Amino acid sequence: MTQINPIRMTISKKVCLLGDFAVGKTSLVRRFVYDLFSDKYISTIGVKVSRKTVVVPRAHDLVELTMMLWDLGGSEEFDQMRASYLRGSSGAVLVCDLTRPDTLERLRTYTGELLSVCPRVRMTLAANKCDLTDQQRLTLVEVEAFAGELGAPFYVTSARTGEEVESLFRQLGQLLVEPGGGASRGV
Amino acid sequence: MDSSRRMKRMGTSVRRMGTSVRQMSTCGQLVLQDRRIAYAITDRYLKVVEVGGAVPEVLIREGVVDEADDGRTPVRYIREGDDHIRRDDPRTWLGRSLPELVPDLVGSEDALADVLAGKLPRLELCWASREPDAGGATYLTMVDLPYRDQQGRIAGIIHIVQDVTDAGLMVRQLVQNRNELRLLRDRLAEQNLELAVANAELRRLDEIKSTFISVAAHELRTPLAPLRGYLEVLLDEEIGHLNDEQREYLAVVEESARRLMALASNLLDVTRIEAGRVELVLRPADLEALVGTAVAEYGPQWEARSQHLTLCAAPDLPPALCDEMRALQIIGNLLSNASKYTPEGGAIRVSLALAQEEGFLQVSVSDSGVGIPPEDQPNVFTRFFRARTAILTRADGAGLGLCIARPLVEQHGGRIWFESEPGQGSTFHVTFPIADRPAPDLSA
Numbered sequence: 367m368t369q370i371n372p373i374r375m376t377i378s379k380k381v382c383l384l385g386d387f388a389v390g391k392t393s394l395v396r397r398f399v400y401d402l403f404s405d406k407y408i409s410t411i412g413v414k415v416s417r418k419t420v421v422v423p424r425a426h427d428l429v430e431l432t433m434m435l436w437d438l439g440g441s442e443e444f445d446q447m448r449a450s451y452l453r454g455s456s457g458a459v460l461v462c463d464l465t466r467p468d469t470l471e472r473l474r475t476y477t478g479e480l481l482s483v484c485p486r487v488r489m490t491l492a493a494n495k496c497d498l499t500d501q502q503r504l505t506l507v508e509v510e511a512f513a514g515e516l517g518a519p520f521y522v523t524s525a526r527t528g529e530e531v532e533s534l535f536r537q538l539g540q541l542l543v544e545p546g547g548g549a550s551r552g553v
Numbered sequence: 554m555d556s557s558r559r560m561k562r563m564g565t566s567v568r569r570m571g572t573s574v575r576q577m578s579t580c581g582q583l584v585l586q587d588r589r590i591a592y593a594i595t596d597r598y599l600k601v602v603e604v605g606g607a608v609p610e611v612l613i614r615e616g617v618v619d620e621a622d623d624g625r626t627p628v629r630y631i632r633e634g635d636d637h638i639r640r641d642d643p644r645t646w647l648g649r650s651l652p653e654l655v656p657d658l659v660g661s662e663d664a665l666a667d668v669l670a671g672k673l674p675r676l677e678l679c680w681a682s683r684e685p686d687a688g689g690a691t692y693l694t695m696v697d698l699p700y701r702d703q704q705g706r707i708a709g710i711i712h713i714v715q716d717v718t719d720a721g722l723m724v725r726q727l728v729q730n731r732n733e734l735r736l737l738r739d740r741l742a743e744q745n746l747e748l749a750v751a752n753a754e755l756r757r758l759d760e761i762k763s764t765f766i767s768v769a770a771h772e773l774r775t776p777l778a779p780l781r782g783y784l785e786v787l788l789d790e791e792i793g794h795l796n797d798e799q800r801e802y803l804a805v806v807e808e809s810a811r812r813l814m815a816l817a818s819n820l821l822d823v824t825r826i827e828a829g830r831v832e833l834v835l836r837p838a839d840l841e842a843l844v845g846t847a848v849a850e851y852g853p854q855w856e857a858r859s860q861h862l863t864l865c866a867a868p869d870l871p872p873a874l875c876d877e878m879r880a881l882q883i884i885g886n887l888l889s890n891a892s893k894y895t896p897e898g899g900a901i902r903v904s905l906a907l908a909q910e911e912g913f914l915q916v917s918v919s920d921s922g923v924g925i926p927p928e929d930q931p932n933v934f935t936r937f938f939r940a941r942t943a944i945l946t947r948a949d950g951a952g953l954g955l956c957i958a959r960p961l962v963e964q965h966g967g968r969i970w971f972e973s974e975p976g977q978g979s980t981f982h983v984t985f986p987i988a989d990r991p992a993p994d995l996s997a
Contacts, residue, residue, distance in 0.1 A: 380660025387732045409729040412680020434659040454660030
């Protein structure tokens with residue numbers, strides 16, 4: 367039986383949430399960090415930084431990982447600033463809205479920007495709003511194909527119900543503590 | 554170190570920054586990459602500068618720095634909640650790195666190092682938002698600049714935090730409005746697309762229906778021609794004498810064949826009109842003569858019902874510009890309807906005059922029938938529509954006459970309308986352009 371050692375390391379990583387406006391980035395963070403959800407849509411301007419510490423296994427150790435979650439405004443008004451926000455990111459959660467097919471297409475642009483600034487960034491993809499079953503316009507095949515192109519795990523999530531939100535971030539956390547997991551160093 | 558000395562030192566640090574720090578301020582020290590950094594916080598700015606020389610054990614102080622900035626200002630503690638940049642006790646900041654104290658700088662360590670090394674002139678983070686426990690939102694703009702000592706060497710970092718909440722809330726509202734509009738626009742575009750698809754499907758089905766009606770009408774009409782021909786031969790007794798009973802029966806057959814032929818022709822007209830395949834041959838025509846022809850054609854119909862017809866034509870009317878065959882059809886449809894809905898022995902009036910609208914002639918056909926209920930009036934020109942009164946009075950017809958008449962009148966450049974009251978009869982009016990005015994542009 368494998369012996370798991372107590373926490374040996376504490377690290378902090380910057381994680382960006384990227385996606386078009388109103389896809390649910392802020393709601394995913396609120397669900398993950400505070401386990402809250404609100405139906406009211408409030409646009410994010412600039413960046414809102416939240417933190418959540420999770421314990422993830424690495425080899426035979428446990429690592430305490432503090433994820434600094436950078437919830438970036440998805441509106442085109444912030445396109446010019448986005449590169450400066452992305453700098454130093456170790457991980458990214460890409461978010462699209464299952465009810466708006468163009469939000470998946472827009473992720474190509476965001477991913478391009480991200481990789482140009484942070485080539486070693488680790489990513490997961492969230493196909494959000496899966497609770498709106500009768501409004502879905504994106505197929506899982508399309509989402510899976512895009513995630514496959516990026517080599518990123520994808521999750522079908524709902525910030526409203528909390529479905530797969532924890533898994534989404536924990537999977538990214540796991541990727542971040544693996545050797546070579548992202549760019550930024552521990553503090 | 555006594556408090557006055559520490560305060561003086563703190564005041565010195567602030568002066569060395571070369572900035573005027575006013576209003577309520579907090580000063581202290583933290584360590585960034587092994588450099589000892591003193592900081593000063595006002596309610597608007599947080600600034601971090603390196604302190605040269607030996608660092609006393611305790612440098613954390615909160616105080617008010619006055620306008621004179623002379624280092625002799627009284628000390629007071631910042632109350633919990635005054636500082637929305639950090640909530641914890643500033644005395645705990647000692648020995649911690651800048652990214653530890655400012656979470657927004659996690660991941661920016663390399664950039665900060667570049668600022669310290671002089672490779673990057675500044676690091677800026679716009680619209681960083683906070684959500685205070687009290688609710689609402691605070692927006693900050695953070696700038697990290699190199700701090701230079703008196704020799705001009707980079708001795709630390711000045712971390713400036715500006716509270717831009719007022720502007721941030723306005724920008725957020727603007728962005729919010731724009732985003733909501735974008736969502737609405739996208740939803741509208743999606744709905745338009747769905748409507749376009751549904752419309753295309755309806756058009757396709759409508760075309761199938763029109764094709765079916767057209768084919769059916771043709772197939773009905775083709776055998777009717779020889780049928781009516783042979784009936785005529787029989788009724789003319791070309792092949793033998795008919796007794797009264799035979800003549801009566803053949804007359805019923807002939808009337809039914811005529812109605813069937815009229816129905817088939819109307820159906821064909823409807824499909825042609827819908828497909829835009831009706832072409833008019835416009836020529837000057839004597840509208841009074843046309844009305845007379847129509848009256849004569851429908852004469853047997855009202856004679857059979859003992860209806861009285863009055864024709865009133867104004868003198869010296871100019872010719873109308875119309876397609877004679879179609880004008881006859883329009884007037885005939887109005888006369889036929891008037892007869893159908895007028896009870897036996899009732900009166901029908903046809904008048905012909907200059908229209909109020911300049912350049913037009915007007916034909917009006919009034920009946921003394923049951924009239925059209927107000928709730929049915931909007932549908933009078935709809936194909937296959939039959940008013941309740943038509944069903945109650947058992948008037949025959951398929952509901953096509955007016956539906957055909959309207960587009961034909963409009964194609965002439967004229968108008969068709971009616972007035973009706975239940976129990977008072979109906980009057981239908983049509984106008985045709987006068988021939989001596991320029992022909993209307995029918996290409997549109």
